[in-house]
Amino acid sequence: MIGQAVQVLVDAVSVGGLYALTALGIGLIFGVMRLINFAHAQLIMIAGYAVLLFFAQSAVLAVLGAVAGAVLLALVVERMAFRPLRGADPATLLIASFAVSFLIEKMMIMLVGSRPKGVDFLPMLAGQVEIAGVRLQLLQLVTILVSVVLLVATTWFLKSTRLGLEMRAAAENFRMAEVLGIRANRVIASAFAISGLLAAAVACLFVAQTGLVQPRMGLQLVIIAFVGTVIGGLGSLPGAAFGGFLVGVATILLEALLPPELRVFREAFLFVGVAVVLIFRPQGLIPARGLAGRI
Amino acid sequence: MKLAAERVSVRFGGLVANDDVSLAIAPGEVLGLIGPNGAGKTTLVNMLSGFQRPHSGAITLAGSDMTGHRPRAFARAGIVRSFQAVRLFRGLTVSENVEVGLVACGLGRAAARRRVRALLADFDLLRRAAQPASSLSYGEERRAGLARALALEPRFLLLDEPAAGLAAAEAEDLKRAILSIRDRYGCGILVIEHNMALVMSLCDRIHVLGGGKTIASGRPDEIMADPAVRTAYLGRAAA
Numbered sequence: 001m002i003g004q005a006v007q008v009l010v011d012a013v014s015v016g017g018l019y020a021l022t023a024l025g026i027g028l029i030f031g032v033m034r035l036i037n038f039a040h041a042q043l044i045m046i047a048g049y050a051v052l053l054f055f056a057q058s059a060v061l062a063v064l065g066a067v068a069g070a071v072l073l074a075l076v077v078e079r080m081a082f083r084p085l086r087g088a089d090p091a092t093l094l095i096a097s098f099a100v101s102f103l104i105e106k107m108m109i110m111l112v113g114s115r116p117k118g119v120d121f122l123p124m125l126a127g128q129v130e131i132a133g134v135r136l137q138l139l140q141l142v143t144i145l146v147s148v149v150l151l152v153a154t155t156w157f158l159k160s161t162r163l164g165l166e167m168r169a170a171a172e173n174f175r176m177a178e179v180l181g182i183r184a185n186r187v188i189a190s191a192f193a194i195s196g197l198l199a200a201a202v203a204c205l206f207v208a209q210t211g212l213v214q215p216r217m218g219l220q221l222v223i224i225a226f227v228g229t230v231i232g233g234l235g236s237l238p239g240a241a242f243g244g245f246l247v248g249v250a251t252i253l254l255e256a257l258l259p260p261e262l263r264v265f266r267e268a269f270l271f272v273g274v275a276v277v278l279i280f281r282p283q284g285l286i287p288a289r290g291l292a293g294r295i
Numbered sequence: 296m297k298l299a300a301e302r303v304s305v306r307f308g309g310l311v312a313n314d315d316v317s318l319a320i321a322p323g324e325v326l327g328l329i330g331p332n333g334a335g336k337t338t339l340v341n342m343l344s345g346f347q348r349p350h351s352g353a354i355t356l357a358g359s360d361m362t363g364h365r366p367r368a369f370a371r372a373g374i375v376r377s378f379q380a381v382r383l384f385r386g387l388t389v390s391e392n393v394e395v396g397l398v399a400c401g402l403g404r405a406a407a408r409r410r411v412r413a414l415l416a417d418f419d420l421l422r423r424a425a426q427p428a429s430s431l432s433y434g435e436e437r438r439a440g441l442a443r444a445l446a447l448e449p450r451f452l453l454l455d456e457p458a459a460g461l462a463a464a465e466a467e468d469l470k471r472a473i474l475s476i477r478d479r480y481g482c483g484i485l486v487i488e489h490n491m492a493l494v495m496s497l498c499d500r501i502h503v504l505g506g507g508k509t510i511a512s513g514r515p516d517e518i519m520a521d522p523a524v525r526t527a528y529l530g531r532a533a534a
Contacts, residue, residue, distance in 0.1 A: 162398040162403075162404055165387075165391060165394065165395055165398060165404075166395060166398065166399055168384070168386065168387060168391075169384045169387060169391075169395045172384045172385065172386050172387070173382055173384060175366075176378075176382040176384070177395070177399075178365070178366045178367050178370075179344070179366050179367075179370055179375070179376060180370060180375075180395055180396035180399055180443070180447065181367055181370040181371050181396055181399040181400045181447065182367070182395070182396075182399040183367065183399070184367070288386070
């Protein structure tokens with residue numbers, strides 16, 4: 001019984017970690033541009049296809065390919081689609097993000113077709129390990145480890161580096177940041193590159209877990225993670241990571257705890273929970289400090 | 296070396312915010328910019344800091360044309376402004392607020408931190424350095440805003456209503472701080488302010504706007520005696 005509970009908990013934390021990484025990528029871009037970037041799904045998707053392309057050669061090459069693909073696409077999308085719209089109202093940016101998302105998805109379907117493709121990525125992680133009498137999947141432990149490392153690394157980057165400091169300032173009040181001499185193009189492009197890196201990590205772990213790559217693979221992750229950024233607090237990076245984690249954990253716990261006949265309504269229960277959180281904390285669980293004071 | 300607006304005009308639809316206004320600030324000078332609400336003062340400061348492009352006329356620094364440059368270019372040229380409300384980054388610590396402009400201009404973090412500590416000590420904020428800016432009192436926020444602006448070693452400092460909301464004693468402290476900044480850094484300072492007692496005792500020269508046009512420009516005693524200024528502020532009967 002305890003073993004089963006620990007397994008569910010590890011599963012929940014591992015899925016929560018994936019959503020936290022996805023939400024952090026979305027939150028970072030929202031922070032610096034006030035853009036809800038639904039094209040983040042296509043960064044995950046392109047990284048997934050990079051894994052498909054290279055996994056047969058080597059796992060390291062597949063991971064590097066995924067990072068290169070997602071970062072490159074993120075930078076191209078920023079330069080071609082979002083930079084010309086900088087300063088546009090949030091509704092325009094939102095529509096543009098949907099347009100970019102659909103465009104990339106449909107182009108990918110034209111190129112490779114819409115059928116899922118099987119990928120046996122990182123098969124060495126398919127085994128189980130026994131810790132204190134509880135058998136746990138190695139891949140889930142690796143997912144938790146990678147998520148923690150990336151969340152800590154991103155936090156360290158934002159706290160301790162020059163670019164991170166500029167990024168936090170720009171995320172809070174972009175116009176004031178410019179007054180102080182912060183280079184908008186560099187900060188925004190860097191944020192997109194980091195969001196690409198996070199998307200690549202999510203794609204590698206997701207592909208290893210599901211063994212599938214398909215053009216719509218990032219969509220579900222991004223929608224749920226976006227919900228996480230909202231309940232965490234739009235514009236707050238700790239809020240985004242925490243909200244994403246919470247939503248991921250809730251998804252798995254609902255799956256485990258709901259009676260079998262109610263499990264098909266898992267998302268409905270999840271969104272009722274989200275609605276309740278937003279009724280009592282409309283600004284999110286860890287609201288952004290500077291959002292109201294933007295000029 | 297002067298920062299100048301040369302015959303600048305700006306229109307917002309049918310509203311003429313600035314109409315053929317010329318003004319220049321010299322290093323080491325405190326220039327007051329006054330006028331009734333809606334006179335076009337903030338629009339003029341927006342042009343002098345790159346936030347608004349004039350529809351005609353030019354903004355020049357030491358004779359070179361800065362018209363149409365972005366705010367970052369103005370900041371890098373040593374023109375730093377404040378806003379009516381203090382715009383500290385509330386999620387950053389007090390120290391980081393001052394540091395961010397320095398690192399953005401290319402200073403390494405270690406050197407930036409040394410300079411930040413010296414500035415915070417000058418503004419009596421050292422003990423608050425590691426605390427979030429959101430925890431500061433109103434007066435402390437104002438001082439931190441000035442420290443942040445000064446970190447960039449501005450050649451020209453444009454202050455939009457720095458004394459707004461301050462008590463008389465705090466306004467007097469602010470006046471001393473502004474004069475001390477001028478004396479220590481030698482920068483030219485433009486102050487938009489409604490507190491007339493402060494403006495008259497602080498400024499070397501005063502420029503008066505009304506309805507987007509220049510009404511008067513001169514020493515504080517000349518401005519006090521100018522009938523056109525009295526009319527703009529108090530109405531025709533009083534003048």
